[in-house]
Amino acid sequence: MNETDILVNKVANSGLVTIDLEQYYPKQDLIEFDIKPFLFRELILKELDFRKAIQEVDWKSFEGKILCVFCSVDAIIPKWAYMLIAKYAQEHVADLQFGNKDQALLSLFEKTLRSVNWAIYKDQKIVIKGCGDLEVPASAYQTVCYLLTPFASSIMYGEPCSTVPIFKKKKAGIS
Known part of the structure; x- marks a missing residue:
């Protein structure tokens, strides 16, 4: 193998930050x-x-x-x-919620996501992970995008190797 045959992991070098919404899933049953x-x-x-x-x-x-x-x-x-x-x-x-499990999950995700300091992702390229073991409500994806948009330079959905572009901040001076 010579110098030109070296494989480069472009995903690892892309500077993408992956956010897995499953980390905000309630720990209790x-x-x-x-x-x-x-x-x-x-x-x-x-x-x-x-x-x-x-x-x-x-x-x-x-x-x-x-x-x-x-x-x-x-x-x-x-x-x-x-x-x-x-x-x-x-x-x-541990907690009391009004509504069935699905309604409670919506409420818990909303509460948890709104308590996160999203400013730590300022000017970052964000990928919101789309697949996992737990059923994350669609509203959580909507909420995280809404809360991240003022800070992130771009937001994508999926996996770093295969994403759907959602948002890209306009560069200053470009109309």
Whole structure:
């Protein structure tokens, strides 16, 4: 092999920074808590029955998990019912979210991504990793692009070897 036959890893030398949104995925399990079984005929919440049933829930079984509270049937649930669940869950769960798992995941990603200091990526060429083991919500990709755009010099989606261009900052003086 002579000097001209040397293989160059252009991806490694490209200066691309890869952001994997899976790193922002909640570490704790998300557990759904459906109010439906606590309703009379899956339609009406009776206060005394609800209070008794909620008191008897094994809240320790949710220890360290993210509890996603929702109702899977079209019923009118008074706001205090959610407050009562929060009261009992508070000392056991890692976090409490309103909605099913999918809705909670959207909320958690939004909260986490908005807490990141994206300014550290100023003038960087960013690739938002597109494939992985976990199902990252589409809204997370939208949010990260929105939050990175003021800082990054370019944003792409995919893998460094195969990307889809999303954004490229205009150079100063070019209209």
